Amino acid sequence: MTEQRHGPVDDTRFPGLHRRGFLAAAGGVAASGALALAGCAGPGASDGSADGGGRPRRGGTLRAAFAGGGASETLDPHLTNLFADAARAKALFDKLADYGADLAAAPRLAASWEPNAGLDRWTVTLRKAAFHNGKPVTARDVLHSYRRIADPKQAFRAKASLEPIDLKASRARDARTVEFVLKRPTAEFPNILAAFGAYIVPEGAQDFDRNPVGSGPFRFVSFTPGRSAVFRRNDDYWDGPPHLDRLEILVANEESARVNSLLGGQVEYAHELTPTTARAHEGRGQIEIVRLPHSAMQAFAMKTDRAPFDDKRVREAFFLIADRKELVDGALSGAGEIGNDLFGKGYEYYADGLRQREPDLDRARHLLKKAGADGLRVTLDTSAVAAGFTEAASIFRDQAAKAGVHLKVRTGSKDSYWQDTLDSGTLCCYRSGAMPIESHFSQRLLSASTTNATKWRHKDFDALYRQAQSTRNKADRAAVFGRMQRRLYTEGGFLVWGFADWILGTARTVRGVAHKAPANTLDWARFDKVWLA
Template identity: 60%
Template sequence: MPHPSTSPQMSRRVVLSAASLAVGASSAVLTACSGDSGTGASEPKTGGTLRAAFAGGGADETIDPHRVNLFADAARAKAVYDKLADLGTDMDAVPRLAESWTPDADLTVWTVKLREAVFHDGGPVRAADVLYSYRRIADPEGTFRAKQDLAPIDLEASKAVDDLTVEFVLHHPLAEFPNALAAFGAYIVPEGTDTFDSPVGSGPFKFVSFTPGSEFTAERFDDHWDGAPKLDRIQIVVADEESARINALLGGQVEYAHDLSATTARANEGNDAVVLVASPGSNMLGFAMKTDRAPFDDPQVRQAMFLLCDREELVESVLSGRGQTGNDLFGLGFEHYAADIPQRERDLETAKALLAAAGVQTITLDTADVGSGFTEAAQIFAEQAREAGIEVEINERNADTYWSEVLTEGQIASYRSGAMPIASHISQRLLTDSPTNVTQWHHADFDERYLQLQSTADEADREVLYQQIQQRLHDEGGYLVWGFADWIVGTLPSVHGVEQAPANTLDWARFDKVWMD
């Protein structure tokens, strides 16, 4: 893992605008003092441009809020648009454009009241805009990521009662319906929007410019319903390699660096030129096995992978101990997590026997430098697999196209996920028609059990179904989840208001609440 130097320079995969380069590396003052949470004691001030470095996705980057996939996409969307609800750190839905939601007695009709808010062009946010946005997300030609979370809604039967009231009619009872309103990418756009060259939203910042793979700029929206941001502008720039992001931060070329590794955090714990903000255990790390093709279409081979993995070594080596051991399930610590399933331990001899019986000798593991520790984790896991008699070929894919490629290609791939409700993880990734089903887990009976879970009003009965679904995934699934890392971002000391928050939640990348000295 590259190490930040005391004379930081930009690496080859950072793309910054001319404005970003105005501050030179000499502005970094590196002394031995510990950083704090980033909230500071400064009184909020108005003004300034915050430059934030994120890993990018090249030509795959988008400003269409319904197609967001990358963290950079999500950060841009959060700046320009808003949702009816978003997720708190406990994965509960928090009202945003929705002022309230109320179900009928059998949980099949939910009435959502909108707060008074306006789009950047001055038009009001109306119930018609909400229904248009949701119907666009549900378009079968679009395969938008939030589509599965909105699938319980009968969008033909749902209606605008008035400009500030939406009546959502559901296909079946759904006690956790507010989570759908907070779905990743479920942003509201003005009715009729079909192009995004100059996008209009109701978020805290107004669009200025966007060049995929390079930069995005937005300016303060004074009429935002939640109050105008303190910052004049936010600029998101692309720095794919983690070393580029920390070096840009230390060099004063950006004020915020997203997704830093535990190694980088440890190296800068005594450096008062950077403030580290960590959200413990909020980033799932693992490997995604394709369950529809050899050799991982054999459940015994998947079991062997689970058993040969030394999770403790990965947490200690890749995360420098700043994380928790995974148990091949998403959502450690979240509501409904199956904590009673015993922790899977390494059993090399059983893994060897299963692999020998299956006749597996080689596998190809896809990875890329698209997340902190990805390549290092792949190399360590490859060595662990070789102890079980499996030769692992590591295939370094193009970082710009990694996520779109591994969705359908390959055998096994390095994988990670930010936070979301466990129900959203299932609906987006584990149903037969889920848009991001990277493990290609296709089982009609599993789909039916999830539908049963969604339709179960009794909390105790629903909890039993959550446990059953997770037990099956633990036994047979395609996600080898080896750990949960702290989510770490870095800022300059002049930046305030950056909160601890898991990725994809309300307070993550929330630049409307940030100010600078």
């Protein structure tokens, strides 16, 4: 039985409800946090055993606090945009694939995939799985879902990711086999199956907020937009039933509300905590702090199509000005690792054999002089749109001054920052959440990329990308991706100074939370594998 969408909530327990926390600014990570929380049952076991250690225990309700989006929230998985949306969607629905901790695609509803010799046709075989109404997940459901996402009249987030697929030509060979016809060779096609928001829904599904039917680990109970969503265990889940009886995803819009609710026992999981909060509570015994490494690239984006950064000597000088450790320590409060001017540290295909850059102010001054840029004056755009941006801008301004560069820091609007800096200005603070390195190339670094913040447009680079996507052998493909990264390391427009940890807090009774899964990957917010000790 399903409850009504707008059930009663005791607002007196949950202060601060209205600040949005967007999941992807410039293709990145959520900027703000907020939570309001509902109390419920404790961790009593319905069956199984509990030893307080590593053996999962069945039963109980987990209450998880996330930033939300207010009254406009929906359970339509193709409209996911916030972290809370993503957590709700993966509780109810499945994708054909999802990203592992190294951002390589791993099978989910797809049991296997196989390309033809030309890499422009892929055969996907579905595993045996059922929707919550008992109907099997079929190839027709898959094609329906992808065609719905690709509808030109809709603004579904995964639409751009599905662009390489010719959905008119793609077909269901039988109930559990889909033949995808592609517009061009695509060796990394599994990344498309794992794309954010590419969930599989039943053919003809429409009422997502009152009676959503998915194939995920939890079944729908109730939903109040901007406040709470309640789910119960799906005992027939293809990947094994969750340990929990119930899951409640609750919304509050200030980090202090999340932390206080966790400390007060009103929730057992609090998403998106600050480094300051983590330092204050780590090792104190009240709550557990979980750090998810390599979750957010932190960078400065230089526009390579305009002065002064159209001169690669100036870009190299800026690479050598940056003291990355000082930036990580100051802007991220030490909650992260230094970068090396490349996206995707720790991810599949990352070029980790390149020499780690160190500050070299003498060399930077020499390069600037050769470029005729002595006494260079540049405006650095920043905003409070993301944690650490204004701090990073101030730190880098002081670092640049030591090389004779005068940086003027300009603080923009949080509401329009990403759009303003995509095409305007010459230098800006930038960050990105987890995605495959191949997707970073295709979305940001090709001549036709729509979110090309550095205006990096080179036909030979585009050709290398096409070569990689046409290369069937993975080792050979990795070599091409390595060439592309070496080019970016030498003369690209992203000065990648760090990779921020994503920080969660849990009650001490919570077990099974993945500690090495970057945000937006399979094991992040995966509550079917969590239990209460």
